[in-house]
Every structure is written in structure tokens, then in C-alpha cells.
Amino acid sequence: MSTPSFRNSLSNDCYRRAKTLIPGGTQLLSKRPEMFAPEIWPAYYSKAKGCRVWDLDGKEYIDMSIMAVGACILGYADDDVDGAVVEAIRRGVNSTLNCPEEVELAEALIELHPWFDMVRYARGGGEAMSVAVRIARAHTGRDVVLFSGYHGWCDWYLAANLADDSGLDGQLMPGLQPNGVPRGLTGTAVPFHFNDIGSLRDTIRGREKQIAAIVIEPARGEDAPGEYLQSLRDLASEIGAVLIFDEITSGYRMCAGGIHRRYGIYPDIAVFAKSMANGYAMSAVIGTEQVMQAAQTTFISSTNWTDRIGPTAALATLNKYCRCDTHTHIITAGETIKRIWQEAAHASGLELEVSGLPSLASFTFRHTHPHEMNTRFTVEMLQRNFLAFRQFKPSLAHRDDDISDYRDAINDVFSLLARTSPDRLLVSPVSHAGFQRLTRE
């Protein structure tokens, strides 16, 4: 195969400049091109619309990867959401007074989750999780947070790696370093394994009254077992801890609002970001009055949490999400893509494990050289005009034609990968698997 032709692109030139100006090059780990195909992945976009993205050189791709890390559930630059935002901009995005959209949004979110009573807002997912944990600590007067899953960049969470720098390794993102997190926070965040209530009970025995909160992602790869969620609900009530569901990724993927609506198991607080505003900065902490009122006993306040764009975009997103039956569309699209992967793997003789909720689908090459396979897969798909990765987050904008074109490309690329010997897989530097490699170059 010829050497891929992306190396001298404007996007790569921009990324080379970025690395001298911005530590790490990007603001989000998952947008570093090294995660996909170093020196090849186009890194920057000039325009995005529907499920299409144009890089700085004007090359057009169909995005069959992570759709802005799951934020753009309706597709890029959605006309209805953008129309509402443009209107809000014309009427002023900030002022000395508050925007009424944040009240309207609170009413809409509570109507969707009637077991909750009150809402606070932030603009990012990680900061909303910090707000939720602060409220839980204020409400209980306790310090320790038990958690499983990924919950963002903030001190309360990274503190888990102070006691043991592999504490977070089983929680989605291995190798996170807690440098800069005060040593005094050691022991305040304790990880436990998903769906292992026995070890959780062992972990807390004798210190039940120190536990402020139990924090989980109610679903990540797969649906959480109902008994597990119920046991957590019972345990939190028994020890007087606040049960927090981080719905930043699971929210809006299987239904409007929280996935816990489908399970019928209700936390004290749920946290939303990402998909709730189709890519605009917005996050929400929504919970019972009893717990949320503790926000009044501590200081949680920020200027840009009052802007009009976030709640306007969230309202317009929720509106369109429900009107277009978006969850049905993305679940069907995700199921189709999982079938395409399985059938192409079968036809080509590749060993592939396909997993995940349909709207958070992923695959893993069962191969002696998985990183090389991932990298070459992405490189080959780029050459066929797809942004592609081993995860696919469908949006309302993915239509049958896009999926059918993707099917052809997948058949082609899987067959090529199956025919390529391991020592000839790489035609570019290999993709990086986690945080460590990216920070230690």
C-alpha cells in the first residue's frame, strides 16, 4: 500500500503548531489525533453538517466514529437547534438579569424525570459532577465518595489515584496521574468495580457513616443489571449516602433524558451534559429537593453558567429529540452497524468482538496486534472518506445511504486487514491506547 497522503495537510500543520502552544495540543484527550492514527487523522475541521465533516484542506468525510464524543446526537449544526440559538444571540446571550430559559429547562427536565424536584446548571460534564459531589458532601456532612466509572478531570475523582496510582485503571481510563491533586485528599475517593456489590460492601464495612455518595455510570458498555442498581439504591439509603447517576454518556442514548428512566431505579441526583444540548456547552445536576437544597449551604456559583445559549440549545435539543423519536433512530442505526461489523468480520475471517449498547456500539479486534489493526483500520477508512474508529455513536443525521456506503467500505477494509500479515499492518505510527503514552512522549 502507498504511504497515506495526509501528512502534509493543513490540519497536520495546525496540530504541529498546536503542540508548541497548547500543552497536549487539544483540550480533550479524546480529540487528540494520536488516539486514532498519529500524523494521519485530520485533527481539525473547517465545517461540520449532519454527519459530514470537512477538514482544513476541504476534504469531506462521513463521520462514522464518535460524533463529537457523543455530544451531537441530532447531527452537526442542526438547523432547529442552531436556529433557536441564533435567535437567543440576537436577544442577548447574557445580561445583569437571568435568562428565563433556565427555568423552562428545569421544568422540562423535571417533567421528564418526575422523581426529581430541583436543578442546578454548569457548562461542562466534569464540573457538573464536581457540583453533584459537593452537594452530596454538603448534604451528608461526610467526605468519602465511592464510585465506579469515568467522571471527568476534577480533583474529587483523581484523588482516587493518590492512594494507589492504579486505582482508576479498571475505570475506563488507565494511567491518569493525580499530579496537582492535594495529597490531603487521599482516601476521599474510593473506586469499586461495576456490578460487584459484595466487594463494595467489604470496602465500606465499618466506615458506613463516612460515605457521602455512591457515584456510578448507570450504563456504559452494556445495560446495568437491574439487581445491581437496586442493590446500590438500597445500600445508599441504608447508610444515608447520596446515590448519584452520572448520565453524561448514558443520557439521551436509549431514551430522552436519563437511561435510568428505562430501569425504573431512581438515584437522588442525576447529571447530564454532552448530548443534552447537541454540542453546545451545557450540563445539569438534577435531584430531589431534600438533597439539592444543600446547594444553598455551600458556595456553587459561576458567571458563564448563566448564559442563554446553553439552556436554549438544551430546550431545542430536547424538543427535537422527542419530536423525531430520536432514540428509535439511533438504536436502529447502531444495531445495523453492529450487524455490519459482525457480517464483514465473518465474511473476511477476522476475529472480532462486538459490544455495547446499540447507540454506544464498539468492536475489538481479537488479534495479536490490536493497536496496529485499529490504526490501519482508521487509515484505510480515511482513504475511503470516513472518519472511523472502533466505536460508533449514531446520530439522527445518519441516514440509510451513509450506512450503506459505510457497509461497502467496511467489507473492503476488513477483507484487506484479514489478508495483511501482522508485520505489514503499519503504514503510519501506531495509535496510542491511553493517557500514559500521550503524556509521556
Ligand SMILES: Cc1ncc(COP(=O)(O)O)c(C=O)c1O
Ligand atoms: C460518564 C462521564 N462522566 C463525565 C465526563 C466528563 O465530561 P466532560 O468531558 O464534559 O467534562 C464524561 C466525558 O466523557 C463521561 O463520559
